[in-house]
Amino acid sequence: MSCDAFAASSNLFGVQSASAATNATITESKITDYAGDVPAFTDGDKFKLSIDWAFDKTPTDLPAVIDVTLPAELNVSSDPGFDLMGSDGRPAGKCVITAAAGGAHVLCTIDDSYVAEHPNNLHGGLEIAGTLDVKNTEEEHKSFPIGDSTTNEITVLPKVEPGHCTENCEYTGENRWKSEWLTKDDSGSYVNWTMSVPAPATGLAPGSSIAIVDTTDDPSLLAGFDPSSVRVQENAVEAEGGLGW
Numbered sequence: 633m634s635c636d637a638f639a640a641s642s643n644l645f646g647v648q649s650a651s652a653a654t655n656a657t658i659t660e661s662k663i664t665d666y667a668g669d670v671p672a673f674t675d676g677d678k679f680k681l682s683i684d685w686a687f688d689k690t691p692t693d694l695p696a697v698i699d700v701t702l703p704a705e706l707n708v709s710s711d712p713g714f715d716l717m718g719s720d721g722r723p724a725g726k727c728v729i730t731a732a733a734g735g736a737h738v739l740c741t742i743d744d745s746y747v748a749e750h751p752n753n754l755h756g757g758l759e760i761a762g763t764l765d766v767k768n769t770e771e772e773h774k775s776f777p778i779g780d781s782t783t784n785e786i787t788v789l790p791k792v793e794p795g796h797c798t799e800n801c802e803y804t805g806e807n808r809w810k811s812e813w814l815t816k817d818d819s820g821s822y823v824n825w826t827m828s829v830p831a832p833a834t835g836l837a838p839g840s841s842i843a844i845v846d847t848t849d850d851p852s853l854l855a856g857f858d859p860s861s862v863r864v865q866e867n868a869v870e871a872e873g874g875l876g877w
Contacts, residue, residue, distance in 0.1 A: 656685040656698040658779030659755075663706075663786050666761070670784065675766045675791040681706060683778060686755035696747050698727075698740040698758070700779040708736035708762035716740050716756075729760070736762070764788060806831040810846065 662682045664670050673679065685698050702708055711729040718724030727740035738760065747754070766774065766788050775785045808830040829842055836842070 654687070654691045654693060654696075656687050656696070658683060658698075658700060658781045659686050660684040661776075661778035661781045661783045663776070663783050670786060672787040672789055673764055674789045675764050675768055678761065678763050679706070681708075681758075681760045681762065681778070681783070683758040683760070683781075684755070685757070685779075686753075690751045690754075691747070694744050694747060696742040696744075696754070698738070698742075700738050701734070702736045702738065702760075702762075702778065703776045704733065704735045705764065705766050705774070706735070706762050706776060707731075707765040708738075708760055710736075716742060718746055718750075727758070803833060803835075805833045 661684070663679050664682070665673075666678065666680055668680070681702070683698075683700070687696065708729060708731060710731040711727075713726050713728050715723040716725035716727050723743075724746040725740055725742040727738065730737045730739075738758070740758070742754070766772065768788055768790050770790060772788050773785050774788050776783045806828055808828060810827040827844055827846070829836070829844070
């Protein structure tokens with residue numbers, strides 16, 4: 633069965649049952665994209681988690697359940713309830729997903745009547761959609777524990793944030809340069825400077841005292857200039873990963 637577009641789906645096959653105290657065994661789990669392929673994922677991508685489960689023997693304590701908590705890195709939204717479908721295509725139980733910081737909790741309860749009608753070899757599958765939340769800063773190869781099983785290994789590339797350097801990112805130092813321009817608006821004129829302080833590839837030592845002295849080529853630009861009006865609009869600081877403003 634499917635609930636929403638790839639929100640979650642589940643099916644029962646064969647016949648058998650477990651109890652609330654005898655949880656189903658997760659026999660296999662696999663992560664793919666929505667098409668069923670296993671590409672190199674980027675953190676934040678959508679995924680489909682397919683879970684196969686089974687009961688080792690007919691349970692005597694009811695209700696029979698599939699109860700599993702997903703790793704926090706597999707971000708799955710809450711779902712108040714979707715049908716667990718039987719092999720005959722009719723609802724045979726109900727599943728609820730509860731999102732939590734430590735990982736989403738999936739609880740499927742099989743109807744007692746279905747268990748009574750199919751006391752042997754009860755097994756089935758679930759499909760749950762979500763987004764990756766690995767928070768990795770470099771390429772990682774990940775597999776995830778799902779109940780009694782471990783998923784296939786997937787490649788997860790780090791999410792590229794806007795403005796984040798991805799090519800030729802090694803810092804080689806900073807040269808001395810400046811630019812200036814004159815701005816006019818209804819309230820008057822403004823002279824703007826952008827200045828780069830020279831620094832080696834290792835950066836400047838923390839706490840360094842830096843003095844910047846500049847002489848304008850056109851003194852008329854500063855006619856009537858009020859020194860108290862000076863303010864720093866941008867401050868560039870070299871940090872790991874490049875130049876930040």
